[in-house]
Amino acid sequence: MSSKPSRPYPLDLQFRGHIQGLTYLDTSSQPLCHYFGDVPYALPPLGPFRFQKPRQLPPCYRYGTKRNPAIFTGGCGVCPQPGVDVKEWDEDCLQCNIWVPIGDAPEGGWPVMVYIHGGFLQYGTPNALDLRAFLSxxxxxxxxxxxxxxxxxxGFLASSTLPTTSYAPNLGFWDQRLALEWTFQNINYFGGNASNITLAGYSAGSHSVFHxxxxxICVVPNEKGIIKRVMMLSNGPGLQPKSLEEVQEQFIELLSTLHIPSTLSPTDQLSRLRSTPARHLVHAVQKMALHQFRGVTDNTFIHAALWPDLTTGYFASRLIARQIPILIGECSDEHFVYATYRPPSPTYSSLQSRLLADYPASSVARVMKTYFPSGTLPVGKYNSWKDAFGRVYADIQIHALVRAMVHALMVNGAGHLLHRYRVEWRAGCVDEKFPRKWGATHTSDLAIWLWDGLAEAEKGIAREFIGPVGEFVQGKEVSTVWGTQSERDIRILKSDGRVEIESDGYWDEGMEVWRHLVGGDKEEKAKL
Known part of the structure; x- marks a missing residue:
């Protein structure tokens, strides 16, 4: 990003010290926005702190002095991951990139959006964001x-045997939480309003937003809550994650792949994992059958009653108590991209094995029974096993379970907090990434939400669709301008660029899938 036209931008963070970022400029040297990259929000998770919870910056931490300000013009450290050059990896990745609008902040400070990037919780970086056009x-x-x-x-190593005194599961979620707390405590120094924070995320970032x-709202006392509203873009709550006992099979496979003896004590196993080079860990995971490291049910960050809390109304009651609105939705053709992510071989058993890398065995059994009751590929429904995988994955991650979440909130009195959408249109810049025949597939709408790569003629279409989001982020009531009235209503950006409010044509099918996958109780089935 620093190669773009810019000039230095110093900022006094008061007791946090002095820093220097960038002011990005357009071709006529007019300012577009300010930028600060790789700003630490936690201490480095290195050495003995690998696989431990993130550590807060100490109260005495200073970013720089007036004479020697800390220079923050680059990007965050890139967590080791497949598909990225090893030279770019950096386990010291607990930093954030901060983008600030030009001009005077409104009274109380700028609204704040904490944006969590996607990537299946396996890869990705916030450095991919270019928000110059978005903010200008x-x-x-x-x-x-x-x-x-x-x-x-x-971020998501888990085991039922590792010592909890020196390790914790769901570290990626704990990192996100600490970043959120850091933002709440420090964003006023950047001109932000800490009492007006929207949490947003796309794909796995949206899944993270839910958790x-x-x-x-369910763990933190009301008076210490940070989130004022959320944007869940193309993902939802998902199925109940594996328990620590269920994920132990993956841990055993990991030890075997790395040739770490299972006879070692758990403490020694953890020590060996900490001393293993990052490249060996990443390469070992790529060889494993259970290759997806995701959130686990630890009853600390992820509770075992995830879906019961939704269907019985507990989640809704907490949401109502805090009056947190939710903007939530999907693309019409999510499955095309999902079908490309580590697809199975063209057999029933391979697809089942692929799903077992992500979900509990009991959930996978229900999925296979629901979608493939005869044990074969349904004639006329899917083009191939790869196509079936993409569509099933999209249902579980988005289409069916998002609708189940919406329904649960509606029947428990929180429907007025929901703002649903669906994107069927795609910008021309998406053609560089995905075939045109894929339509509005997963991530194709990022061009709209992030205002990135849009042609001038397309900005009017995007502006009409996401215009109310500007008011949403400010904290204004947007129900009247969003246009939806009931749980089945969706604000749709049609393929021809029109914005329409329509009834959800996938509602009944999505709810039926949810009933089979989650196994709603008799009372919930009666509601359906």
């Missing part, structure tokens, strides 16, 4: 804080 010409004006967090084995929201 989109209808949304806010400070954006984009944290990096630990991914794959570094962060649940933690903020």
């Amino acid at each position: 010409s989109s209808p949304i004006k806010c400070i954006v804080v984009a944290p990096s967090y630990r991914l794959n084995i570094f 962060q929201l649940r933690y903020d």
Whole structure:
């Protein structure tokens, strides 16, 4: 990012010290936005602190002095991950990139959006964001804080036997939480309003938003809650994650792949894992059958009653108590991209094995029975096993379970807090990434939400669709301008660029899938 036209931008963070970022400029040297990259929000998770919870910066921590300000013009450390050159890896990745609008902040400070990047919780970086156009010409004006967090084995290693005194599961989620707390405590120094924070995320970032929201409203006392509203873009709560006991099979496979003796004590196993070079860990994971490291049910960050809390109304009651609105939705053709992510071989058993890398065995059994009751590929429904995988994955991650979440909130009195959408249109810049025949597939709408790569003629279409989001982020009531009235209503950006409010044509099918996958109780089935 520093190669773009810019000039230095110093900032006094008061007791936190002095820093220097960038002011990005357009071709006529007019300012577009301010930027600060790789700003630490936690101490480095290195050496003995690998696989431990993130550590807060000490109260005495200073970023720099007036004479020697800390220079923050680069990007966050990139957590080791497949598909990225090893030279770019950096386990010291607990930093955030901060984007600030030009001009005077409104009274109380700029609204703040903490944006969590996606990547299946396995890969990704906030450095991919280029928000110059977003902050200079989109209808949304806010400070954006984009944290990096630990991914794959570094962020989601889990075991029922490792000593909890020196290790914790769900580290990626704990990293995100600490980044959120850091933002709350420090964003006023950047001109932000700490009492007006929107938590947003795309794909796995949206899945993360759900878990962060649940933690903020169900675990944290009301007076210490941080989140004021959320944007869940193309993902949802998902199925109940594996328990620590269930994920132990993956841990045993990891030890075997790395040739770490199972006869060692758990403490010694952890020590060996900490001393294993990052490249060996990443390469070992790529060889494993259970290759997806995701959130686990630890009853600390992720509670075992994830879906019961939704269906019985507990989640809704906490949401209502805090009056937190939710913007939530999908693309019409999510499955095309999902079908490309480590697809199975063309057999029933391979697809089942692929799903077992992500979900509990009991859930996978229900999935296979629901979608493939005869044990074969249904004639006329899917083009191939790869296509079937993409569509099933999209249902579990988005289409079916998002609708189940919406329904649970509606029947428990929180429907007025929901703002649903669906994207069927795609910008021309998406053609460089995905075939045109894929339509509005997963991530194709990032061009709209992040105002990135849009042609001038397309900005009017995008502005009409996301215009209300600008008011949403400010904290204004947007129900009337969003246009939806009931649980089945969706604000749709049609393929021809029109914005329409329509009834959800996938509602009944999505709810039926949910009933089979989650196994709603008799009372819930009666509601359906």
